[in-house]
Amino acid sequence: MSEQLIGRYHGDKKTLFWLVMKTSFLTLITLGIYRFWAKTRIRKYLWSGTAAGQDSFEYTGTGLEKFLGFLVAIVVLAIYLGIVQMILLFFGLSLMADATTTAGQIAQIASIYISFFAVMPLIFFAQYRARRYKMARTRWRGIRFGMDSAAWGFVWRAIAHSFLTIITLGLMVPRQTFKLEKYMADRTWFGDAQFVQNGRWQSLYPGLKHIGIGFLILIAAGAVGVMLDVIGAAIFLVVVGYIWLIFGSVYYRIFALNYLTGNKLLNGQIGFYSGGQAGKVVGIAIKGTLLIALVGGVIGLVFAGVGAVLLNSVDFQKPSEFMGVIGGALGIIGFVAYIGFFLLLSALSFIWITQPIIGHVVENMSLSGAEHLDAIQQRSADAGADADGFADALDIGGAI
Amino acid sequence: MTSVSCRYFVGATGRRLDVDASLEHSEFLRLSHPELPNGLLRWPLKDLRALADQARTDQIVLSLRADTAIDSALIEEARLTVDDPQLIADIKMLCPELGKRDLPEGSGRKIVTRIGMAVGAIVLMIFVILPAMANTLAYIIPIKREVAYGKAVVRQMERFFGGSTAGELVCSTPEGDAALAKMVARLTATSPTDYELNVSVMRHEMVNAFAAPGGQIVFVDGLIQQATSPDEMAAVLAHEIGHVVSRDATRGALRAAGSAGLLSMVFGDFAGGTAAVVIAEYTLNASYTREAEAQADTFAHNMLEAANVSTIGMADFFGSLNGLEDEMPDLPIYLSSHPDTQERADLATEFAKGQGTTTPVLDDAEWNALKAICD
Known part of the structure; x- marks a missing residue:
């Protein structure tokens, strides 16, 4: 009889809200330095809120190691990016013909894209390193996760898959999703136990159905607009098509997550199940966005009202020497309120969108064969040299 | 228990x-x-x-x-x-120390060395390697390409001044153009340049003139109206030719491209980060140009001397510019892209004392035609 463990999420809105507000404020007043500690604390919170059965995950990363890793990444990237960007502009200038001709414009666009391709390997490199670091600093039941050091293998595969996806106009997306996830999953460990990604990439195709429907609606919109010349209906169909595409991409991500999780195996004995629903995720996102818009709107109106009252109460006909001081103070208060407003919105999106989605996904996951977990041995620690530093310097991955 | x-x-x-x-x-x-x-x-x-x-x-x-x-x-x-x-x-x-975060031994030293390395790498890149590369690359680039780039920059400026189509703001009258051509010819006859200078006037009240890459020099009409003699304008022209000859605009663009990515990387992605990047970049570019401005002034002194034009015009022009600046709040010296204008005026006055006989660069009729080029 296989023992099952069900995913549980224990995070609560109030604590996370104040944690995000506090850490973003500290990030702001330290000119961004605190961001490494902020990211660490939020991860600690989310990880500790996530449990399989009774036992929570633990995030063991530290802000200090992220800061030190960032400094290492700076040294490498300063040299690489500075030189590469200048050489690219040099060739960009050489390519720059008269921008009034079509050929000249194409040459200019090309020079912009060349610089994008120069950074692409670094972005994939940072992506793999960031996931490896996250794994190395995650524990469950005291046992470490970990990933092999294989970032460059990921880089060339990711570039090749992206290229294939682009030249097949997106038809190879499932292959890219599957193969890249398999590359990473097969190199992931829990203690001395290795993960294996089973399954076939072709099985991800059904996940694309809503994206397909979205495209069909857009094509229909074009047909209605051009052939039947009914502009109102065409615009309506375009809007519906775009919304369907957004829903379709969420559907694909959840479908892929469920399929890939369900076909992972740990140590050949421990299996997983994931049953998140795209409809629920989209529902959470819509509800959260509406709530945030409502709060943002109300606060915006209050600000505008207070501002109008203050302006009216000042007599501009009789300037006094205090007016400059008062004006300056009001300016500072306004600026602080403006920044605080954005901090508030980002904290709200954490508790109304990010956290509920994590909660939904986690609570619909489970693990079978838990009786084999006791046999797993600890793995040695990963020094994790750059600790997210490259990802941070290249702006990948956001807050978590 | x-x-x-x-x-x-x-x-x-x-x-x-x-x-x-x-x-x-x-x-x-x-x-x-x-x-x-x-x-x-x-x-x-x-x-x-x-x-x-x-x-x-x-x-x-x-x-x-x-x-x-x-x-x-x-x-x-x-x-x-x-x-x-x-x-x-x-x-x-x-347990009084339940929440204590213990730091590994040597953390402080590690932080200091790593910060030192990172700051060192950035300073080395921004102030040594990038400028040196920009200098080399600016001279490798073919003049033809530089001219194409310069024309794109001029169009960009025109859009910035509010012109919706190319050439919309460019002022031209037969007499004005002739006067401008005469001024250019007088200066370049005795100090030839590799560039085919393309000098034009743009309709806008701003008191300014700029040298885009590839010999594209633009006078903004506000500056011509501010000038009280043709020698003043010739001084500005000589200064801008100085920028053209030393390829300052091209060099600046290359340097900015190299350091922009660097700076946004250091400051990361946080609220207000963009502002910090812009300020840092502005300060940086200003410090580059202060040196370039002084060099262009020296170039202008010599060019005017060779063409027998008095640098008193230059002193006058900077003097009147100084008056204009007095109406604006003082910028700290490191934020101002040009060296102190009074100092520049004094240098020009000093230089004029050593000059031989000089003649005005245009006669009154020509100067009036140039002043009326945008009417």
């Missing part, structure tokens, strides 16, 4: 032991289980550390302070999860 059951993870394996935990003499946390070595563990209360920023409020997760960091914080691998409210309360009361 009564003992309660807690979840204990050994750390070395995935085993979970349900240990009996109790406090011993307010000094130790006593853990007992048949499978522990000797069936017993004593954790000193002063070395207990609780994990921070936990989502679950119904439990605390404890570990012990370690002497060396294994992979992260200075704590042991073993974990003890306590969910008995009474024991949690007792531990919180008896």
Whole structure:
């Protein structure tokens, strides 16, 4: 009889809200330095809120190691990016013909894209390193996760898959999703136990159905607009098509997550199940966005009202020497309120969108064969040299 | 003292032991289980550390302070999860250093060396390597390409001044053009340049003139109106030719491209980060150009001298510019892209004392035609 463990999420809105507000404020007043500690604390919170059965995950990363890793990444990237960007502009200038001709414009666009391709390997490199670091600093039941050091293998595969996806106009997306996830999953460990990604990439195709429907609606919109010349209906169909595409991409991500999780195996004995629903995720996102818009709107109106009252109460006909001081103070208060407003919105999106989605996904996951977990041995620690530093310097991955 | 059951993870394996935990003499946390070595563990209360920023409020997760960091914080691998409210309360009361974050030895030194390395790399790049590369590349670039780029920059400026189509703001009258051509010819006859100079006038009240890459020189009409003699305008023209000859605009663009990515990387992605990047970049570019401006002034002195034009015009022009600046709030010197204008005026006056006989660059009729070029 296989023992099952069900995913549980224990995070609560109030604590996370104040944690995000506090850490973003500290990030702001330290000119961004605190961001490494902020990211660490939020991860600690989310990880500790996530449990399989009774036992929570633990995030063991530290802000200090992220800061030190960032400094290492700076040294490498300063040299690489500075030189590469200048050489690219040099060739960009050489390519720059008269921008009034079509050929000249194409040459200019090309020079912009060349610089994008120069950074692409670094972005994939940072992506793999960031996931490896996250794994190395995650524990469950005291046992470490970990990933092999294989970032460059990921880089060339990711570039090749992206290229294939682009030249097949997106038809190879499932292959890219599957193969890249398999590359990473097969190199992931829990203690001395290795993960294996089973399954076939072709099985991800059904996940694309809503994206397909979205495209069909857009094509229909074009047909209605051009052939039947009914502009109102065409615009309506375009809007519906775009919304369907957004829903379709969420559907694909959840479908892929469920399929890939369900076909992972740990140590050949421990299996997983994931049953998140795209409809629920989209529902959470819509509800959260509406709530945030409502709060943002109300606060915006209050600000505008207070501002109008203050302006009216000042007599501009009789300037006094205090007016400059008062004006300056009001300016500072306004600026602080403006920044605080954005901090508030980002904290709200954490508790109304990010956290509920994590909660939904986690609570619909489970693990079978838990009786084999006791046999797993600890793995040695990963020094994790750059600790997210490259990802941070290249702006990948956001807050978590 | 009564003992309660807690979840204990050994750390070395995935085993979970349900240990009996109790406090011993307010000094130790006593853990007992048949499978522990000797069936017993004593954790000193002063070395207990609780994990921070936990989502679950119904439990605390404890570990012990370690002497060396294994992979992260200075704590042991073993974990003890306590969910008995009474024991949690007792531990919180008896352990003063429960929330302490111990730092590995040598952390301070490590931080200082790494910051030093990072700052060193950035300073080296921005102030040594990038400028040196920009200098070299600016001279490698073919003049033809530089001209194409310069024309694009001029169009960009025109859009900035409010012109919707190319050439919309460019002023031209037969007499005005002839006067401008005469001024250019007078200066370049005695000091030829590699560039085919393309001097034009744009309709806008701003008092300014600029040299785009590839010999594209633009006078803004506000400057022509501000000038009180043709020699003043010739001084500005000579100054801009100085920029053209030393390829300052091209060099600046190359340097900006190299340092822009660098700076946004350092400041990262946080609220207000963009502003910090812009300010840092502006200061940086200003410090580049202050040196370039002084060099262009020296070039102008020599060019005017060779063409027998008095540099008094230059002194006058900077003098009147100084008056204009007095109406604006003072910018700190390192934020101002041009050297102190009074100082520049004084240098020009000084230079004029050593000049031989000079003649005005245009006669009155020509000067009036040039002043009316935008009417």
